[in-house]
Amino acid sequence: MSEKTTIYDIAKALNITAATVSRALNNNPKISQATKKLVLETAAKMNYKQNKLALALKSGRSNTVGVIVPYIDRNFFSSIIRGIEEELYPLGYHVIICQTHEEEGTEIDNINALLNAQVDGILMSVSKHTTQLDHFDHVLKKGVPLVFFDRKKDIKGVSTVTIDDFEGGYTATKHLIEQGCKRIAHLSGDRSLEIYKHRYEGYKKALEDFGLKVNKDHVVQCKNDIAAGHKAIDKFMKLDHRPDAIFSSSDFLALGAIQQLKKNGIKIPEEFCVVGFSNEPFTKFMELSISSVDQSPVLMGNTAAKVFLEQVKDSNVKIEKKVVLSPKLKIRKSSSRS
Structure with missing residues (x-):
């Protein structure tokens, strides 16, 4: 049979009648169990496929949720997606995953495509190049629940699930001070993004609280990759007053820094301590394991899904939640002198 x-x-x-078939397929209580069974068996034999989009248009529910992330191939975002699916799949939801590659235009296209697919909600982490808010307003005007995770914009009516990046930056820097480090550098991501801005502010506050000054030569804003970590160390090596530790806003930057420090014959952690951020899988499996701030991405995904489910439970009640998760510092060889 044809599909x-x-x-x-x-x-x-x-x-x-076709109407009876339709009702049976949609589990209408007016149709007897015997007829439903017969229709379902015949539909299976004839390889009948229901038009999900047509059903969504008719019922107003598609049982699909859109998830938008900057990159799917980053462990942090793939773990968040896993957390979302853990909550939604058992309830019959399917997840459509989109990635923006950090481009605002792609983000807008993703949102429009998901709205056209009649998704029941959109859970997303905002692209770092996003400046407009019109496409978010478009989602809200359509009555589709919108939940931001990790990276967000402050928009009335939109729930957010984030980690306390300030606390993460503060805790990491405090740990380095407790290890005896006095000249702590910071490798920062693009501080136009709140997450990197708050990590930097946590770093500054920890230095201030322990009577240490921020040396502007020790703060470098860089790309989130290994090569940028190499370049940062090369820059520090040329200074008269070199740092003796790094708090990095990214594990990839931290890895690059460690590689270049070793190349320069500097002993870690005896002469130089390093702490990263995100707790990427590679940090614990390396011979010189890397201390890192864990962001609990699976829990973040679980929580974002639960917030969405609260919003669809009663569409007449407007829910706006601001959930902030606590980071956890994982202390390993790269910063442990004790």
Whole structure:
């Protein structure tokens, strides 16, 4: 049989009306169990496929949720997606995953495509180049729940699930001070993004609280990759007053820094301590394991999904939640002198 079998074909085969077939397929209580069973068996034999989009248009529910992330191939974001799916799949939801590659235009296209697919909600982490808010307003005007995780914009009516990046930066820097480090550098991501801005502010506050000054030569804003970590160390090596530790806003930067420090014959952690951020899988499996701030991405995904479910439970009640998770510092060889 062709996959294009229709309810009219099933009705003809069973000598009943198309309306009865439709009701049976949609589990209408007016149709007897015997008829439902017969229709479902016949539909299976004839390889009938329901038009999910048509059902969504009719019922107003598609049981699909859109998830938008900057990159799918980053462990942090893939772990968040896992957390979302853990909550939603058992309830019959399917997840459509989109990535923006940090481009605002792609983010807008993703949102429009998801709205056209009649998704029941959109859970997303905002692209670092996003400046407009119109596409978010468009989602809200359509009555589709919108939940930001990790990276967010402050928009009335939109729930957010984030980690306390300030606390993460503060805790990491405090740990380095407790290890005896006096000249702590900071490798920062793009501080136009709140997450990197708050990590930097936590770093500054920890130095201030322990009577240490921020040396502007020790703060470098860089790309989130290994090569940028190499370049930062090369820059520090040329200074008269070199740092003796790094708090990095990224594990990839931290890894690059460690590689270049070793190349320069500097002993870690005896002469130089390093702490990263995100707790990427590689940090614990290296011979010189890297201390890092864990962001609990699976929990973040679980929580974002739960916030979405609260919003769809009663569409007449407007829920706006601001959930902030606590970071956890994982202390390993790269910063442990004790």
